[in-house]
Amino acid sequence: GAVVSQHPSRVICKSGTSVKIECRSLDFQATTMFWYRQFPKQSLMLMATSNEGSKATYEQGVEKDKFLINHASLTLSTLTVTSAHPEDSSFYICSARDLAGYQETQYFGPGTRLLVL
Amino acid sequence: SQQGEEDPQALSIQEGENATMNCSYKTSINNLQWYRQNSGRGLVHLILIRSNEREKHSGRLRVTLDTSKKSSSLLITASRAADTASYFCATENYGQNFVFGPGTRLSVLP
Numbered sequence: 001g002a003v004v005s006q007h008p009s010r011v012i013c014k015s016g017t018s019v020k021i022e023c024r025s026l027d028f029q030a031t032t033m034f035w036y037r038q039f040p041k042q043s044l045m046l047m048a049t050s051n052e053g054s055k056a057t058y059e060q061g062v063e064k065d066k067f068l069i070n071h072a073s074l075t076l077s078t079l080t081v082t083s084a085h086p087e088d089s090s091f092y093i094c095s096a097r098d099l100a101g102y103q104e105t106q107y108f109g110p111g112t113r114l115l116v117l
Numbered sequence: 118s119q120q121g122e123e124d125p126q127a128l129s130i131q132e133g134e135n136a137t138m139n140c141s142y143k144t145s146i147n148n149l150q151w152y153r154q155n156s157g158r159g160l161v162h163l164i165l166i167r168s169n170e171r172e173k174h175s176g177r178l179r180v181t182l183d184t185s186k187k188s189s190s191l192l193i194t195a196s197r198a199a200d201t202a203s204y205f206c207a208t209e210n211y212g213q214n215f216v217f218g219p220g221t222r223l224s225v226l227p
Contacts, residue, residue: 004159006159034214034215041222042219042220043205043217043218043219043220044160044205044217045217046214046215046216049214091157093159093160095160105150105162105165106162106215107162108152108159108160108161108162109159110158110159111157111158111159113157
């Protein structure tokens with residue numbers, strides 16, 4: 001089946017620093033990837049839609065200058081949390097649609113747990 | 118915005134029993150999907166049901182969809198301890214993104 005990886009799986013950083021999270025589709029190409037945020041015991045909230053070769057589309061209330069998204073290839077999207085603060089601590093999950101396959105299904109990565117001290 | 122609403126929010130059953138989780142939504146949908154999430158992990162796709170379908174099966178899973186009531190149910194039969202996880206429904210409207218419900222936390226006790 002389709003596999004999506006994320007790196008790193010968990011990261012601890014100091015307040016004010018920037019953190020980059022990678023999302024890769026390992027065995028398929030994805031023109032569209034999605035970034036979600038999940039707080040403990042809560043559901044996933046879509047942050048932005050990442051389109052290969054174009055600007056990301058951000059959901060209402062998500063600061064595009066704080067959460068930088070780059071979708072440079074059909075298999076890689078990155079989310080950079082800039083000037084991270086403790087309130088940015090969360091579980092970040094990406095997903096991808098298979099360009100050639102079953103378009104209705106999103107394949108999810110294992111998530112990245114970010115802790116900002 | 119969050120569209121799906123799962124019910125119950127938490128469910129605790131004995132191994133071997135059946136578990137039923139419900140999901141309600143507010144707008145028209147193209148399809149509804151159920152996902153499982155083990156604690157601190159990513160989501161695993163379980164089953165997709167389209168708006169013109171009423172019931173689908175996959176192994177021990179049975180999903181129903183009632184578009185007139187804007188609701189869906191996920192039934193897990195003969196539950197196992199390994200089924201312990203959070204279960205989310207996600208709805209997709211034509212050309213729009215997924216909207217996840219708040220999830221049901223299922224605990225299957227051995």
